[in-house]
Amino acid sequence: MLFKKTSLQDKIFALLSDAGNDVVLKKLKQDKRLSFDDKSSTLTINLPFYAPLWEAELQQKNTTKIHKLLGKTLNWDIQHDVIALQSTSATTSLEKIKNIIVVASGKGGVGKSTVSVNLALALAENGANVGILDADIYGPSMPTLLGVKDAKPSSADGKLMLPIEAHGIVCNSIGFLVAEEDAMIWRGPMASKALQQVLNETDWPELDYLIVDMPPGTGDIQLTMSQNVPVSSAVIVTTPQDVALIDAKKGVTMFNKVETHISGIIENMSLYTCSQCGHSEAIFGTGGGEKLAEQFDLPFLGRLPLHINYREDSDQGAPTVSKGEQPTLVEPYLKLAETLAINLYRDLKPASQKINIMELK
Numbered sequence: 001m002l003f004k005k006t007s008l009q010d011k012i013f014a015l016l017s018d019a020g021n022d023v024v025l026k027k028l029k030q031d032k033r034l035s036f037d038d039k040s041s042t043l044t045i046n047l048p049f050y051a052p053l054w055e056a057e058l059q060q061k062n063t064t065k066i067h068k069l070l071g072k073t074l075n076w077d078i079q080h081d082v083i084a085l086q087s088t089s090a091t092t093s094l095e096k097i098k099n100i101i102v103v104a105s106g107k108g109g110v111g112k113s114t115v116s117v118n119l120a121l122a123l124a125e126n127g128a129n130v131g132i133l134d135a136d137i138y139g140p141s142m143p144t145l146l147g148v149k150d151a152k153p154s155s156a157d158g159k160l161m162l163p164i165e166a167h168g169i170v171c172n173s174i175g176f177l178v179a180e181e182d183a184m185i186w187r188g189p190m191a192s193k194a195l196q197q198v199l200n201e202t203d204w205p206e207l208d209y210l211i212v213d214m215p216p217g218t219g220d221i222q223l224t225m226s227q228n229v230p231v232s233s234a235v236i237v238t239t240p241q242d243v244a245l246i247d248a249k250k251g252v253t254m255f256n257k258v259e260t261h262i263s264g265i266i267e268n269m270s271l272y273t274c275s276q277c278g279h280s281e282a283i284f285g286t287g288g289g290e291k292l293a294e295q296f297d298l299p300f301l302g303r304l305p306l307h308i309n310y311r312e313d314s315d316q317g318a319p320t321v322s323k324g325e326q327p328t329l330v331e332p333y334l335k336l337a338e339t340l341a342i343n344l345y346r347d348l349k350p351a352s353q354k355i356n357i358m359e360l361k
């Protein structure tokens, strides 16, 4: 009887374990993103996401084990190439965008714009090319949050707008184009058209992720908008309060209705930490986001503290993640960005066919 000889590469792959329950590692193996070169003793991993913490833990957990097996030092070669997942668009201005992620909330004031901008910056900090689209027609805040209030997008060809660059990401916003009081009175079709325009008529560079800060609420406008943006996935921001949770449920229902994949729930303003004495208190309660995630069988992506500096940094146009001064406020975002990027790869199929944006009548 013939036995198949297990190669050294197979033995190494069998030994590997990651920080989670190895689901991601299994998928990477299936997708043939791992290879081992005997001669140079190099394990090459081609990652379709950026996840510095996950990568560090992978190396820390496995280096000694593999070293023992090989009897010599193991070299790691980790490469990155973010892939387009599930739905993506084929319109000229959007074909350079690999993944569109919408950030939504059922209710206003839960920190959706603050989360959008810091999440975008954290994805970029981890290594990705990131853009942000401010679709919050009724209260565009990106120009202020990114400290580019007076900027106006220019155009090289007279057709497409060049997005504004700030803190290492690119951005376009309704707020750059119209006065706030004009945007406030827009009704459904006008609002949707304005979003389509700012999305489609921007000369976006090659982007791994475009974060879309949606208007708050889950009415017809949001529904039409989410139907007309070629979204890979949505994340829902909530606070732990009961009222915010009730509205967040509507958000989940809305995305389910339009069959948009939901990556999970983010709980913002979770725990208040006093900047003077460091004492922490759960002003709005605890565990609400997790309960919501459980109820809808969705991943809970992470919890962000309630801290005065998030607001002050935003008001100064230098979001907390871009400042990078306070690890306790920056790290939750870096972790959140990497969890999101890993989960997207884990849960979604690569975009096999391109999807066109529907024209609004």
Ligand SMILES: Nc1ncnc2c1ncn2[C@@H]1O[C@H](COP(=O)(O)OP(=O)(O)OP(=O)(O)O)[C@@H](O)[C@H]1O
Pocket (backbone or CB within 6 Å): 105, 107, 108, 109, 110, 111, 112, 113, 114, 115, 136, 139, 141, 216, 268, 269, 270, 304, 305, 306, 307, 308, 309, 310, 311, 312, 314, 315
């Ligand atoms: N974790 C946090 N800690 C402290 N302040 C926060 C936090 N998150 C957001 N804020 C502040 O709360 C206010 C509302 O946040 P933001 O504008 O991001 O909410 P929103 O949900 O986008 O609101 P809107 O419905 O108006 O679009 C802002 O002043 C912001 O700086």
